[in-house]
Amino acid sequence: MKSFSKLKSIWVTSWLVLFFVIGAMGSASALCLQPELEGEWVAHPDRSVLPELNIRFVCQDQVLNGELYPPGPPFYMHAYGSCVPTHCDWGEVGAERDGDWIVAVYEQGFATKTVWAKMSSVYPGELYVWIYVNYHDGRTDRTSSGYFIRRSQSCIDNCGAMAPDGCWCDSYCESYGDCCVDKSQECGP
Numbered sequence: 744m745k746s747f748s749k750l751k752s753i754w755v756t757s758w759l760v761l762f763f764v765i766g767a768m769g770s771a772s773a774l775c776l777q778p779e780l781e782g783e784w785v786a787h788p789d790r791s792v793l794p795e796l797n798i799r800f801v802c803q804d805q806v807l808n809g810e811l812y813p814p815g816p817p818f819y820m821h822a823y824g825s826c827v828p829t830h831c832d833w834g835e836v837g838a839e840r841d842g843d844w845i846v847a848v849y850e851q852g853f854a855t856k857t858v859w860a861k862m863s864s865v866y867p868g869e870l871y872v873w874i875y876v877n878y879h880d881g882r883t884d885r886t887s888s889g890y891f892i893r894r895s896q897s898c899i900d901n902c903g904a905m906a907p908d909g910c911w912c913d914s915y916c917e918s919y920g921d922c923c924v925d926k927s928q929e930c931g932p
Contacts, residue, residue, distance in 0.1 A: 775802035775804045777800060778798075778800050778818075779862055780798055780860060780870055781798050781799060781800040782798060782895075783795075783797045783894040783895075784796045784797065784798070784870050784891035784892065784893060784894065785892060785893075785894050785897045785899055785925070786889065786891060787889065787891055787892050787924065787925070788925045788927070788928040792872060792874055792887040792889035793822055793823060793824060793872065793874070793891075794823055794825050794830050795822070795823040795830060796820065796822050796823070796860065796870070796891055797820070797822075797835075798818060798820055798838070798870075799820075799821070799835075800817065800818055801817055803817055815837060816837035817840065818838040818839065818840065818845050818847075819837055820836060820845065820847035820858060821833070821834065821836075822847070822849065822858055833849050833856075834849070836848065836849060843861045843862070844859045844861045845859070845860045845861065846858070846859050846860075847860075852879075853878065853879055853880050854876050854877060854878045854880075855877045855879070856874060856875070856877075857874065857875045857877075858874050859872065859873040859874070860872045860873075863890060866890055868892075868893075868896075869890045870890065870892075871888065871889075871890055872888060872889055872890070872891060873886065873887075873888040874887050874888070892924055892925065893908065895907040895908040896910055896924070897923055897924075897925050897929065898912035898923045898925050898928075898929035898930050899925070899929055901923075901929075902929060902930035903930070906923050910922060910923035910924075911926070912926050912929065
C-alpha cells in the first residue's frame with residue numbers, strides 16, 4: 744500500500760509540474776502584446792517634422808542562456824527625411840523604451856539625430872515625435888516636433904477611394920464627413 748501511495752504522489756506531482764510548465768509557457772507569450780505605436784506612420788498634414796516613420800516591435804518573451812531572446816533591441820525605428828524629389832532614407836536602427844517614449848539615435852556623420860516617439864496625449868490615435876539634432880560641424884543644435892497618422896488612415900495611394908482603415912479620399916467625403924485628415928494635401932479639394 745505504501746508503494747501505491749508513493750506512486751500516486753509522484754503521479755500527482757508530475758501532473759502539477761506539467762500544468763505549471765504549460766501555464767508558464769502560455770503566459771510568456773501573453774506578455775507580448777503589440778504596442779499601439781508599432782506600425783507605419785506618415786506626416787500629419789499640419790503637424791509634422793518628418794514625412795514618414797516606421798516602428799517595429801520584436802517580442803522578446805523567451806530567455807536563452809540568461810539573455811532575452813531573440814537578441815537585440817525590442818524596437819526598431821525607420822525614419823525618412825524631407826528631401827526632393829524623394830524622401831531621404833535614414834535607415835532602420837535599434838530603439839529602446841524610455842518610459843512612454845521609444846528612442847532611436849541616428850549617426851549621420853555631420854550630426855547625431857535623436858528621435859523620441861510616443862502616442863499623443865493631445866490627439867488620440869496619433870504619434871507624437873520629438874527630434875534633437877546635435878550638429879558636429881559648428882551649426883547650432885536644434886529641436887523639432889510633430890504628429891503622425893497611421894499610413895492606413897492616409898490618402899497616400901488612395902485618392903478617389905477608401906483608405907484601409909475606413910476614412911475616404913474621394914470628392915464625396917466632405918459632404919459625408921468621413922475624409923481622411925490628409926485628403927486635401929494628398930488628393931486636392
